[in-house]
Amino acid sequence: MRLTQRIVVVGGGVLGTMHAVAARRRGYEVVHLEREAEARGASARNFGLVWVSGRRAGAELGLALRARELWEGLATEVPGLGFRAAGSLTVAADDAELRLLKEAAALPDAKQRGFELLDPGAVRAVNPALRGEVAGGLLCRADAIVEPRRVLPALRGYLAGDGYDWLADREVTEIAPNAVRDHTGAWHQCDLVILCTGAVFTGVVGRYLGYLARDGVRRVRLQMMQTAPLAQQLTTAVADGDSLRYYPAYDLPGRHQLPPQSPVAEQARAQLLMVQRADGSLTMGDTHEYGEPFAFDVDEDSYDHLRDRAEALLGTPIPRVQRRWAGVYSEVGPAAADHSLYHRSEVEPGVVLVTGPGGRGMTCAPAIAEETFR
Ligand SMILES: Cc1cc2nc3c(=O)[nH]c(=O)nc-3n(C[C@H](O)[C@H](O)[C@H](O)COP(=O)(O)OP(=O)(O)OC[C@H]3O[C@@H](n4cnc5c(N)ncnc54)[C@H](O)[C@@H]3O)c2cc1C
DSSP states (O other): OOOOOEEEEEOOSHHHHHHHHHHHHTTOEEEEEOSSSSOOSHHHHSOOEEOOTTOOTTHHHHHHHHHHHHHHHHHHHOGGGOOBOOOEEEEESSHHHHHHHHHHHTSTTHHHHTEEEEOHHHHHHHOTTOOSOOSEEEEETTOEEOOHHHHHHHHHHHHOBTTEEEEOSOOEEEEETTEEEETTSOEEEOSEEEEOOTTOOSGGGGGGHHHHHHTTOEEEEEEEEEESOOSSOOOSEEEOGGGGGTOGGGOSGGGGGSOOOOHHHHHHTOOOEEEEOTTSOEEEEOOOBOSSSOOSSOOHHHHHHHHHHHHHHHTSOOOOEEEEEEEEEEEOOTTOGGGOSSEEEEEETTEEEEEOBGGGHHHHHHHHHHHHHO
């Protein structure tokens, strides 16, 4: 059997770039194509949360923990990732949320997640910037943060040199066995093509929607914002009690005792996640829109809600919002074959499509790339 020598990766997001890293580490030559001058899809628009806390017990938690290990290892070689083992605090606003956090802290895998239940005083001791009224919190030591706007260029800088060709502004418009053609007409022959085209389901990927349909892959749109720098340090990432309604780790009896969400949060499927960037600003979100066609504008009611929640936790007005944006990711549906955590299929001989990691894509990308090469 001939060994794979040359790999073409399509898509400069975190999945494509982590596949490029994994391929170079295994000694393959890599040609990496991206249709934009700089990738600016979901991978640049996210929180940069390497999020272990909310993962479902079993395979999902295992994938996230392995990815967390790989991120930490990479960070020793690529300081530009901005990796911080900051942990997270999921904060309870009332007794019902606190009871659910207690159940989570008693899970058999709580130790792997680094869970510790904290009373209000301990919440403030761990994260003194949280000066609002809280009923308690769940510390997750395994959670970490990277800087999403820096990760991709930092990884490409690490890869730069012989054996790695980064070709920006090249849209792949044709796919054949073991080859792709970009819009300039150039063909790129190789031993294996890895398509990491994210939430783009038109163009060349449009031919393969049948494969995606098997895993019920769908697209989700989220609203985000970023403030001016906060004077205080937010020592951990922060999640509010609404996050307990969405993450599978909290699918415990106490979830059914939670009071209804506020109508705005329910309508927008909102939760507050808040991460301090390296420059002191706060990235905050998010909402979840599933019905296409997606809105092309952003909704201020959701932002008002998220701002109120953040101010309630911080006990102070947040700095001025400087940026707002929306992002779209693709995710395998709840009925995905074999409960897949993402989608991988060989759509042509020697052409593999990898997409659909959903809201865990930034977290899990290094481990997903590792699995592709396994
Ligand atoms: C707002 C938001 C917040 C999130 N927060 C988190 C988080 O904190 N933690 C977490 O784990 N996950 C998070 N996620 C999910 C995560 O960001 C995604 O799962 C992940 O970034 C997907 O990476 P990707 O490389 O598949 O897609 P993308 O980043 O979208 O990259 C795909 C790339 O392919 C390129 N491309 C497409 N078609 C072609 C073509 N024909 N030719 C050449 N190039 C092409 C696109 O231009 C794009 O750059 C979040 C997502 C969003 C939207």
